[in-house]
Amino acid sequence: MNILELTKLTKKFGDFIAVDQLTLSIAEGEIFGLLGANGAGKSTTINMVSGLIRATSGEIQLMGKSITNNRHFAKMNIGVVPQDIAIYEDLTAYENVKFFAGLYGLRGTKLDEQVKKALEFVGLSDRHKSFPKNFSGGMKRRLNIACAIAHQPKLIIMDEPTVGIDPQSRNYILNSVRKLNEMGCTIIYTSHYMEEVEEVCSQIAIVDHGKVIAEGTKEQLKSIITDTKDVWVEVKNIDGLKLEPIQTINGVLGVEVSDNQIKINSDMGVNNLNAIIQHFITNQIEIHSIQEKEPNLESVFLTLTGRSLRD
Numbered sequence: 001m002n003i004l005e006l007t008k009l010t011k012k013f014g015d016f017i018a019v020d021q022l023t024l025s026i027a028e029g030e031i032f033g034l035l036g037a038n039g040a041g042k043s044t045t046i047n048m049v050s051g052l053i054r055a056t057s058g059e060i061q062l063m064g065k066s067i068t069n070n071r072h073f074a075k076m077n078i079g080v081v082p083q084d085i086a087i088y089e090d091l092t093a094y095e096n097v098k099f100f101a102g103l104y105g106l107r108g109t110k111l112d113e114q115v116k117k118a119l120e121f122v123g124l125s126d127r128h129k130s131f132p133k134n135f136s137g138g139m140k141r142r143l144n145i146a147c148a149i150a151h152q153p154k155l156i157i158m159d160e161p162t163v164g165i166d167p168q169s170r171n172y173i174l175n176s177v178r179k180l181n182e183m184g185c186t187i188i189y190t191s192h193y194m195e196e197v198e199e200v201c202s203q204i205a206i207v208d209h210g211k212v213i214a215e216g217t218k219e220q221l222k223s224i225i226t227d228t229k230d231v232w233v234e235v236k237n238i239d240g241l242k243l244e245p246i247q248t249i250n251g252v253l254g255v256e257v258s259d260n261q262i263k264i265n266s267d268m269g270v271n272n273l274n275a276i277i278q279h280f281i282t283n284q285i286e287i288h289s290i291q292e293k294e295p296n297l298e299s300v301f302l303t304l305t306g307r308s309l310r311d
């Protein structure tokens with residue numbers, strides 16, 4: 001079953017189209033990655049799903065029900081971890097989670113139980129009486145997650161939850177994503193860090209200029225571009241290297257140089273490694289290292305859009 005279906009979802013800000021007839025289906029049980037550069041339209045899409053802003057046109061269905069006129073149903077079943085941390089600095093960690101969970105109608109012992117469970121889940125039980133103003137960035141993010149999950153939503157949307165935090169908290173959050181998924185939640189995870197999306201997501205949609213430009217598992221996405229490979233040659237000293245003759249080697253599609261590294265993009269079906277190495281030997285340029293790199297989601301993005309994920 002699809003937990004979420006977006007059909008021709010569009011958001012205009014004046015004349016500017018931030019989300020452009022975006023169509024996407026997310027199956028129950030996935031960790032679904034929305035990958036796109038800054039400004040691609042990820043947050044705007046999330047904000048329409050969570051009801052923070054109204055769509056200009058298009059349809060959003062949650063568990064088979066339109067949510068346009070059913071905000072309450074959406075609110076009860078969706079938990080959003082917003083990009084900008086939304087917690088009250090002058091409430092304790094416990095009070096923060098209690099406040100947000102209370103907005104979903106939880107009361108009494110049930111409220112208390114679920115708040116404690118959520119704090120335990122994010123590893124902040126022993127800090128429940130502390131004020132978040134004394135927390136690190138990573139702890140604030142974790143508290144933000146507790147606030148979004150205490151009402152036990154079926155769909156959890158995390159908008160760039162690892163921006164600006166230390167590596168330890170980042171790992172903690174990625175593990176929480178996996179655990180929540182194992183507990184039965186569907187997760188939508190937006191990021192412009194392709195490593196994270198590759199690591200944690202079972203399905204990925206690449207968003208650019210408000211549209212989905214490719215979708216599938218990471219293997220399916222990579223297969224879009226497996227007809228090319230990159231050979232990286234690191235040299236001791238680049239002086240005297242002529243690039244034009246490399247371009248003419250059979251199968252070579254492009255050559256880029258940065259510092260002492262030469263990246264040679266080449267047709268996967270052509271074995272031209274000997275010819276490439278020979279060129280360096282002929283020009284008496286000493287090779288320090290040479291490696292062929294597998295395509296990753298960054299290269300998929302680059303191939304599809306002509307731009308890098310991070311500007």
Ligand SMILES: Nc1ncnc2c1ncn2[C@@H]1O[C@H](COP(=O)(O)OP(=O)(O)OP(=O)(O)O)[C@@H](O)[C@H]1O
Nearest residue numbers: 013016018036037038039040041042043044045192
């Ligand atoms: N309220 C607004 N008014 C006008 N333009 C907006 C508004 N909100 C977003 N935009 C524009 O819409 C586009 C999409 O923004 P959005 O925040 O959805 O991108 P994003 O993919 O989430 O990127 P980021 O990773 O930077 O958050 C951007 O060009 C942004 O400037």
